[in-house]
Amino acid sequence: MDLNVIAHLPPEILETIPLATPPAGTSSNFINPQSSGFILTTVTSIFLVFQVIIFAARIYTRAFIARKLRWDDSEFYSKALGVVLNDSLLIFSP
DSSP: OHHHHHHHHHHHTTTOOOOOOOTTOOOOSSSSSOOOOHHHHHHHHHHHHHHHHHHHHHHHHIIIIIIOHHHHHHHHHHHHHHHHHHHHHHHHHO
């Protein structure tokens, strides 16, 4: 197919055209393709729990045991909050 023709095809048609020929013994499946979304969501959820536990332990240690908060703590808290928000969006996005 000419690239000029492909550039003017509607998205519905483009979704059905494979990028390359599949390996020998396999066929393209555009109707119900395999997805690794479940694995990604599971692994992200597990690590998010670990992140929150470690985050809470650091806050508790710095605030109540050491009783000394420094500038790097606020940096860590802001970055950790960003990571938790990012992972939450990844887990709960449709």
